[in-house]
Amino acid sequence: MGLSAAEQELYDQTRVRCREQFAGLAAGAPEGRINRAVVSALGRTGTIARLFPARIGGVHDTEVSAIDLCILREALARESTEVETALAMQGLGSYPILQSGRPAVVERWMPGVCRGEVIPAFAMSEPDAGSDAAAMNLAAERVPGGFRLTGTKTWISNAPDADVYTVFARTTPGAGARGVTAFCVDGASAGLGGAPLEMISAHPIGRLDFDAVFVPDECVLGEVDAGFRVAMRTLDLFRPSVGAFAVGMAQAALDLAVEHAGTRQAFGGPLRDLQAVAHAVADMAVLTQAARLMVHEAARVYDASAAAGSITPAVTMASSMAKLFATETAQRVVDAAVQLHGARGLQRGHPLEALYRDVRAPRIYEGASEVQRTIIARGLFR
Numbered sequence: 001m002g003l004s005a006a007e008q009e010l011y012d013q014t015r016v017r018c019r020e021q022f023a024g025l026a027a028g029a030p031e032g033r034i035n036r037a038v039v040s041a042l043g044r045t046g047t048i049a050r051l052f053p054a055r056i057g058g059v060h061d062t063e064v065s066a067i068d069l070c071i072l073r074e075a076l077a078r079e080s081t082e083v084e085t086a087l088a089m090q091g092l093g094s095y096p097i098l099q100s101g102r103p104a105v106v107e108r109w110m111p112g113v114c115r116g117e118v119i120p121a122f123a124m125s126e127p128d129a130g131s132d133a134a135a136m137n138l139a140a141e142r143v144p145g146g147f148r149l150t151g152t153k154t155w156i157s158n159a160p161d162a163d164v165y166t167v168f169a170r171t172t173p174g175a176g177a178r179g180v181t182a183f184c185v186d187g188a189s190a191g192l193g194g195a196p197l198e199m200i201s202a203h204p205i206g207r208l209d210f211d212a213v214f215v216p217d218e219c220v221l222g223e224v225d226a227g228f229r230v231a232m233r234t235l236d237l238f239r240p241s242v243g244a245f246a247v248g249m250a251q252a253a254l255d256l257a258v259e260h261a262g263t264r265q266a267f268g269g270p271l272r273d274l275q276a277v278a279h280a281v282a283d284m285a286v287l288t289q290a291a292r293l294m295v296h297e298a299a300r301v302y303d304a305s306a307a308a309g310s311i312t313p314a315v316t317m318a319s320s321m322a323k324l325f326a327t328e329t330a331q332r333v334v335d336a337a338v339q340l341h342g343a344r345g346l347q348r349g350h351p352l353e354a355l356y357r358d359v360r361a362p363r364i365y366e367g368a369s370e371v372q373r374t375i376i377a378r379g380l381f382r
């Protein structure tokens with residue numbers, strides 16, 4: 001199923017807005033650090049509000065709209081991956097607070113996130129616990145009135161400059177996934193430090209060091225020792241949208257390939273007259289559309305399930321399949337577009353340079369492709 005007329009309008013409007021209002025703010029900004037001008041513009045124009053419910057300043061009667069999230073992410077990624085990442089992180093970093101925070105905590109942070117004034121981050125990965133997240137050991141020690149967090153998180157998007165962090169920490173040693181609690185941590189907390197990390201893409205990311213950071217009881221998200229559920233609910237929602245990000249990049253690469261194959265002259269005519277080239281472009285289009293449909297399907301399954309009040313195993317399955325197929329597809333499509341461009345596609349500053357650098361990470365984060373296959377297989381053999 002494709003998009004409704006209203007959904008298509010949202011997609012088209014978002015692309016135009018990105019081109020005219022956001023992309024210029026991203027261009028030339030320092031790579032790898034939060035771009036507050038972009039986030040603020042996303043807030044001012046009501047773009048972030050499309051991710052959230054009316055109760056905190058968003059537009060929806062429901063708590064979330066996975067399909068809107070995917071439409072926005074694809075549309076922005078087609079124009080600017082930096083802008084796309086800024087929007088995605090407003091959602092990923094704050095969704096656990098919205099979903100599981102006490103009312104006062106939600107009220108303190110979420111309206112600012114929605115307006116693009118507060119930058120959130122989602123802190124799960126550690127140096128010794130990536131795919132095997134249940135092995136995390138950042139310690140949350142019980143003290144009067146709350147907890148003290150000690151340890152290190154790494155590869156955290158928007159760290160170390162975010163205003164608020166969702167942090168997953170170990171409250172019960174030796175209990176694996178059952179001994180993890182989610183916390184909402186003020187970025188200005190005493191004892192919280194960190195450093196930026198440089199990636200091959202322009203992604204803002206860093207390490208966080210916790211030195212006995214005090215977090216009051218009311219900042220526990222959900223229940224003590226039930227933080228893994230908070231994380232998994234968040235990932236069920238965001239994995240299809242990582243797929244949407246990938247589809248946007250694939251579509252951008254396809255657009256460039258069609259344009260180039262139609263204009264580049266070789267062997268007495270445009271490249272597209274070579275059947276091998278025309279067929280390669282056709283395959284890119286088919287793969288991109290198949291990925292898009294899987295992403296939309298997963299988003300609609302999520303929305304229907306959330307409306308019915310429970311996230312079913314079918315949601316997890318659709319979400320993993322969409323993320324796996326779309327991110328692997330985008331890698332192939334971007335690579336094929338570079339091939340069709342010849343040397344130009346590898347020149348610094350060419351739009352394909354950014355796509356080539358950006359397309360790699362989504363196959364690793366929010367569950368590497370191998371982890372998605374494990375989740376899918378577990379569902380099949382259940």
Ligand SMILES: Cc1cc2nc3c(=O)[nH]c(=O)nc-3n(C[C@H](O)[C@H](O)[C@H](O)COP(=O)(O)OP(=O)(O)OC[C@H]3O[C@@H](n4cnc5c(N)ncnc54)[C@H](O)[C@@H]3O)c2cc1C
Nearest residue numbers: 122123124125130131132155156157361364365366368370
């Ligand atoms: C750009 C970027 C942004 C990120 N943002 C965040 C963020 O905001 N918050 C956060 O918490 N983390 C974030 N991460 C971290 C990311 O979630 C981890 O990198 C990811 O979970 C993989 O962990 P790892 O890098 O430690 O790799 P490892 O866990 O060491 O895995 C390495 C490789 O081993 C293979 N492998 C692992 N497990 C299995 C398995 N079960 N079966 C088969 N093969 C397997 C896979 O090929 C995998 O890529 C980000 C990473 C990147 C690159």
